[in-house]
Amino acid sequence: MIIDPQRFREPAHGEDYEESQRYYTDDAMGDIDDACSDYPSRDLQRLLSEAARLIDIHDDGTSAYYESLDPDVVGTWVLGTSWHKPVSYDAENVGLMRDVLEHYRDVMRRASVYADNTYDDTWRLLNDENWLDTLCFSERQFAINSLRHPGLRRAAQALIERRRFRSRLCKHDSARQAxxxxxxxxxxxxxxxxxxxxxxxxxxxxxxxxxxxxxxxxxxxxxxxxxxxxxxxxxxxxxxxxxxxxxxxxxxxxxxxxxxxxxxxxxxxxxxxxxxxxxxxxxxxxxxxxxxxxxxxxxxxxxxxxxxxxxxxxxxxxxxxxxxxxxxxxxxxxxxxxxxxxxxxxxxxxxxxxxxxxxxxxxxx
Structure with missing residues (x-):
């Protein structure tokens, strides 16, 4: 079970950026809702929804974010000190949440490697509308990795689209201004x-x-x-x-x-x-x-x-x-x-x- 990354798309004509972001959030929350539907406690859905929201808000668009993604950090963001010392009522949900976050971390780290290091030229990534067609890697190895990490292809597509969109927004060098x-x-x-x-x-x-x-x-x-x-x-x-x-x-x-x-x-x-x-x-x-x-x-x-x-x-x-x-x-x-x-x-x-x-x-x- 995995929280799939939000599908990234550019705002449609006449749609502002905030409206487009709600599309991704609603879509991601739907995935979590489906994943949690078999559990008697809906608290797990609430916890995972909050984790997904915080992961997305604080994603800075760099591969270092996913390389450093720590389930304990996210769990502490959501539950505070209760993450490490949950009461008996929350213990099972905390264990399940940890499993989900660890799997998500593993998938996103591998997806980030594909998104960062396996395409030909930056200009092709920014202009070619075919998401993974611009990538240079072994399809056989990618298929193997996708079996090991369910959701990998979709995660790589999401990261590529996010970075493509951000590159189009950042026309000015304003990184020095907080x-x-x-x-x-x-x-x-x-x-x-x-x-x-x-x-x-x-x-x-x-x-x-x-x-x-x-x-x-x-x-x-x-x-x-x-x-x-x-x-x-x-x-x-x-x-x-x-x-x-x-x-x-x-x-x-x-x-x-x-x-x-x-x-x-x-x-x-x-x-x-x-x-x-x-x-x-x-x-x-x-x-x-x-x-x-x-x-x-x-x-x-x-x-x-x-x-x-x-x-x-x-x-x-x-x-x-x-x-x-x-x-x-x-x-x-x-x-x-x-x-x-x-x-x-x-x-x-x-x-x-x-x-x-x-x-x-x-x-x-």
Whole structure:
């Protein structure tokens, strides 16, 4: 049993993109409904429907997404901590859901390989209307793989069509600009209420999705937003707030110990990775930050993929372990192209702070 990928088609004449997306969603949900019809508990259908919705929303169109697709990540998105410790009522459905997600992952990884690496030339993929006719691979091997992975042909077709459509949309190089919106006090009055000053620098609050104004809920697909209150910024700094690129750098934290940082907004925003691993693990597609100024706010979504986030966190841990054993082994990080740090997130209210035990004070050197 497999959740088939949504069939991708371009909007018909007179049909907007949102209407076309509903076509794929309804179609995919129909497949899930059929697959679950034999089970007495309709909760399984609901869980798989939510999993399919989240997988689709946070698919960034790259093969890395499916290579990193982790059933445990998706299961946690849907069920939270109950995914790993389900109550007896949910235990059977969680087991079935895990089987479905693992099979889906295997099919989509193989389909992504076919979609990425086995066609002749990009221009043929973008212009030839025959989906798999442009691919160069052994039909015999493809037939064997299709028997091993039911739904493979349909999955490969869906990925090719998705990427063909996206390539036609991306006529401008806007990848360096993060999605952002400007908010006024009318949009979110509570955000602009006076706040008691504090000396606790580096500590920032977050607002959960359920507590956000309806207008902002319509804009984001994350579980929470990070709120940063700002003084006035100069023109170059304000422009940098919407830079999309992130970067992993190595430096010294506020306690004087080596640490890895995820850098956003051209260097203005820096997040120690290990101390904030709980925040980073919570992110699905974007780190959503609301910068609050005197009379307006800027909500920015920095791309940070939850599926590949585990690898980035592991890389940060590896760097810090190397620094603990022998600082000379750690490659120096070039930060000349980064703006001076204005906001460093040492702690997020409501989330426990992580640390590597090797930096504990009671460990002898």
């Amino acid at each position: 999605q952002h919106s400007r908010l006024t006090p009318v949009d979110w009055p509570e955000l602009f209420e006076p706040v008691e000053p504090t000396n606790d620098t580096g500590t920032y609050g977050r607002v959960l999705y359920e507590e956000l104004p309806e207008r902002l809920q319509d804009l984001i697909d994350e579980q929470s937003v990070l709120v940063i209150r700002c003084d006035s910024l100069n023109e170059s700094e304000h422009s940098a707030l919407t830079h999309a690129a992130s970067k992993l750098i190595f430096g010294i934290d506020v306690s004087g110990k080596p640490a890895t940082f995820e850098v956003f907004a051209g260097g203005l925003l820096r997040i120690p990775v290990i101390a904030n691993r709980n925040l980073l693990k919570e992110i699905r597609s974007n780190l959503t930050v609301v910068y609050v100024f005197a009379d307006y706010a800027l909500v920015v979504e920095y791309p940070w993929r939850g599926m590949t986030g585990k690898a980035r966190i592991a890389s940060a841990e590896s760097l810090e372990i190397q620094a603990f054993k022998n600082p000379a082994l750690v490659p120096s990080t070039v930060t000349n192209d980064l703006l001076p740090c204005r906001f460093i997130v040492n702690r997020v209210e409501g989330l426990p702070t992580g640390r590597l035990d090797l930096w504990a004070d009671d460990i002898p050197f």
